[in-house]
Every structure is written in C-alpha cells, then in structure tokens.
Amino acid sequence: MAKYAFGVDVGGTTVKLGLFDADGSVLDKWEIPTVKDNEGVNILPDVAKSILAKMKEKGISEEELAGIGIGVPGAVDDAGTLVGGAVNIGWKPLNIPQQLHAYINVPVKAANDANVAAFGEMWKGGGKGCSNMVAVTLGTGVGGGIIVNGAIITGSTGAAGEIGHIHIEDSEIEECGCKNKGCLEQYASATGIVRLARRRLAEDEKPSTLREGQLSAKAVFDAVKAGDQVAIEIAERFGRYLGKGLAMVGNVVNPEVFVIGGGVSKAGEILLGFVEPELQKYAFPPCRGVRLALAELGNDAGIYGAAGLILLGSNTPQQS
Numbered sequence: 539m540a541k542y543a544f545g546v547d548v549g550g551t552t553v554k555l556g557l558f559d560a561d562g563s564v565l566d567k568w569e570i571p572t573v574k575d576n577e578g579v580n581i582l583p584d585v586a587k588s589i590l591a592k593m594k595e596k597g598i599s600e601e602e603l604a605g606i607g608i609g610v611p612g613a614v615d616d617a618g619t620l621v622g623g624a625v626n627i628g629w630k631p632l633n634i635p636q637q638l639h640a641y642i643n644v645p646v647k648a649a650n651d652a653n654v655a656a657f658g659e660m661w662k663g664g665g666k667g668c669s670n671m672v673a674v675t676l677g678t679g680v681g682g683g684i685i686v687n688g689a690i691i692t693g694s695t696g697a698a699g700e701i702g703h704i705h706i707e708d709s710e711i712e713e714c715g716c717k718n719k720g721c722l723e724q725y726a727s728a729t730g731i732v733r734l735a736r737r738r739l740a741e742d743e744k745p746s747t748l749r750e751g752q753l754s755a756k757a758v759f760d761a762v763k764a765g766d767q768v769a770i771e772i773a774e775r776f777g778r779y780l781g782k783g784l785a786m787v788g789n790v791v792n793p794e795v796f797v798i799g800g801g802v803s804k805a806g807e808i809l810l811g812f813v814e815p816e817l818q819k820y821a822f823p824p825c826r827g828v829r830l831a832l833a834e835l836g837n838d839a840g841i842y843g844a845a846g847l848i849l850l851g852s853n854t855p856q857q858s
Contacts, residue, residue, distance in 0.1 A: 540604035543848040544589050547651060547840030548572065548610045550626045553585060556841035557592060560604070562662060562849055566592065567841060578628035586641030605645030607844035608634060609654030613696035618648040621696050647847040651840055653690045653699060655799070656683025658843030661850065663834040664797035672793045673833065674701065674784070676802035679715065680723040680730075684791055688850070691791070702727065704783050725779040728802050731755040735772050744768055759805035773812045781816020789822045799833025806832070 540560065547554040549572060556567040570588050573580045589606065593599075612624035618635040635646035649657070656665075656673030665671040669688040675681035680702030684691040691698045702723035703716050710720035712733075724730045732753050739748060746768035747761050761769030784796055796817075803809065810830045818826055835842055 541602045542598055543604045543845045544592075544606045545841035545843070545845030545848075546585055546589075546606060546608040547654065547844060548581065548585075548608065548627065549651075549840075550574075550611070553581065553588075554837065554841050555585070555588060555592075556838070556845060557596065558842075558845040558849065560849065562842070562845065564838070564842070566596075567838070568592075572627060574628045576628075577630060578624075581627060581629075582634070582637045583641060586638055590642060600642070600644055603644045605647065605848040606638060606642070607654070607847035608638075608646065608648045609651035609840045609844045610634065610648060611651050614648050614650050614653075614692070615694075615696045616692060618646065619696075620648075645848065649690055649692070649844075649847060650683075650696060650699070652681040653683040653692065654843035654847065655835075655839035656685055656699070656797070656843065657690055657846050657850075658835055658839040658841070659797045659799065659833050660685050660688075661846045662842050663839060664799070664831040665795050668794040670791070670793045671795045671797055672699075672701075672784075672787055672791065673797045673799060675800040676727060676780075676798065677800035678728055680727045681800075682787075684787075684793075686791060701783060701787055704786055706779055706783055722779060722783040726776060726783065726802075728755040728800075730779075731758055731772070731776055731802065734775050735769075738768060738772050738775070748772075755802050756804070759802075759809065762805075763808060773809075777812030778816050781813045781818075782820050784813065784817050785820035785822075785825075788817070788825045788828050792825050793828055795829050795831050797831050797833050799836075799839065803832055 543558050545556040552569040553572050554569050557565045613621045619633045623630045634648035638646045659665045659673050660671050671685050673683040682699040682701035684699045704722045705720050706722045707720035714721040714724050735753050758769050762773045
C-alpha cells in the first residue's frame with residue numbers, strides 16, 4: 539500500500555522538494571539548485587536523483603510511493619506537457635511525466651506552479667475546507683490559480699488563471715509585460731503599487747513619508763499603517779483595481795474564497811480592507827458571499843499542492 543508522496547516545486551533559483559505521508563503531513567523538506575545550463579537539461583534528472591536518494595535514506599520502496607507531483611513555471615496541459623516552454627529555467631516544450639519516468643517508475647502528475655500553489659492553499663492553507671476557491675499571488679506580477687469542485691482549472695492550453703492580465707484600465711499608456719496595456723498586474727502587483735504611488739506623488743505636493751527613501755509596496759502599506767493620507771489614497775486605488783478584478787473572476791467561477799498570497803500580502807489584514815468593498819461593489823449579487831483570506835503556507839504552498847495532486851487526485855491525470 540502506498541504510504542508516501544513527493545511534492546516538487548521548480549523555481550528559477552532552487553527546486554523545493556517535500557516528502558509527505560498519506561495524510562498530507564510533511565515529513566521532510568529540502569532544496570536543490572536549479573541548474574539552468576544547456577536549456578535546463580539537468581533539472582529533472584537532478585530532481586529524480588534527489589528523490590531516489592531520499593527514498594534510500596528513508597528506506598522507502600517504489601511500491602510504497604503513491605507518486606510524484608511537480609509544479610513548474612509555464613502552461614502545462616492535462617497530459618503534463620509544458621506547452622510553451624519555460625523561459626526562466628531554459629526549458630523548451632516537454633512532457634514532464636515522460637521525462638521523469640526515465641529515472642523512476644512511479645505515477646507522476648505535473649501542473650503550472652501557480653495552480654499547484656493554489657491547490658496547496660485549498661488543501662492545507664488559507665482555503666482549507668473549501669472546494670471552490672481562487673488563489674491570487676501578488677508579487678512582482680499577479681498570478682492566479684482557480685479550483686472548482688476540488689479540481690484545478692487548466693484550460694485548453696494550460697494557461698487558465700492568468701488573472702493578472704485581465705484588462706482593467708482603458709486609459710493606460712504603458713505596456714504590461716504581456717505587451718497589452720491596462721492589465722490588472724500593472725496596478726495590483728508590487729511593481730504596480732509602486733507605479734500607482736509615483737503617479738499619486740506627482741499629482742501634488744501633499745506631505746507624505748513616501749517622498750523620503752525608496753518606494754516599494756511595503757513602504758506604501760507601512761505608511762498606511764502609520765496613517766499617512768497619501769499612502770491611504772494609493773492603497774484605495776490599489777483596492778479599487780484589485781477588488782474590481784476579483785469581482786470579474788468571482789462572477790465567472792463563483793468561489794467560496796479568494797486566498798491572497800505573495801510578497802504584497804505580507805501587509806496583512808489591512809490590505810484586505812481596501813479590496814473587500816470594491817469586490818462587493820462589483821460582484822453579481824449571488825456571488826457576494828465570497829470571502830477574502832490571507833495565504834498561510836508561504837513558500838511551501840508549491841510542495842504541498844504538488845503532493846496533493848498525487849494524494850487527493852485532480853484534473854491533471856497524467857501518470858504511468
């Protein structure tokens with residue numbers, strides 16, 4: 539009987555790995571470097587080598603292993619194929635389960651890293667107890683993962699959940715990284731909040747501590763907590779954009795909860811207070827029961843979600 543599963547989260551600098559028991563408790567976790575040389579050809583062999591070493595260390599046989607779940611940057615389809623490659627780790631399109639099976643003969647499931655993190659938060663984090671949720675990552679960009687009836691929504695090419703690229707502002711003249719203009723990411727990410735701050739500070743000479751030192755999303759919310767009126771205005775603009783964007787998503791997928799994670803979420807509950815009124819304002823009435831919660835798993839969300847692909851099952855059925 540299978541007693542264990544491994545969860546793997548492939549990042550641009552390190553690969554995080556976790557060993558879980560059948561109940562989803564993490565027994566061990568560690569990291570290995572992400573070797574991106576030669577189009578990242580060594581990444582999956584290194585993952586397999588590390589897992590096999592851990593199995594030997596713990597005395598775990600293949601028969602006791604339910605499988606390996608893995609989250610990777612980029613769009614992943616239901617067959618476990620990285621459809622468009624992953625530029626930040628050098629990968630071109632490849633089938634991840636097929637590649638890992640060359641080294642270890644156990645079931646493998648792969649999914650996009652943001653979707654996997656969302657799955658982890660649903661299972662053991664801020665969305666625990668919910669089977670319909672949307673995870674939103676507010677970092678350098680805005681990422682998302684959508685869970686409906688306990689299953690990750692991947693879309694036809696694995697690109698579902700890219701809520702950062704909802705068009706939210708017609709008057710924007712600057713390009714988003716995706717080459718469109720007026721994306722939610724341009725206002726609700728860490729860099730987007732800095733953009734809002736610069737624009738607000740340029741409007742007048744109203745005193746603000748934000749005129750001193752380096753601007754950052756953290757600086758804005760620290761100033762909000764200190765009662766800085768200009769910072770509060772910036773946070774209100776951020777809240778309008780994110781709340782409206784979440785309402786659009788909520789009106790389509792009708793989640794029980796939006797789980798907010800990423801570096802910006804470290805501002806805490808005060809951040810949610812700026813988003814909630816706008817979310818409720820634009821939500822379709824039957825969707826207004828949705829709540830906001832902060833993510834709880836931090837950097838471990840990926841390994842939890844990856845293990846959950848194996849231990850809970852999902853709509854990513856690729857395996858041996």
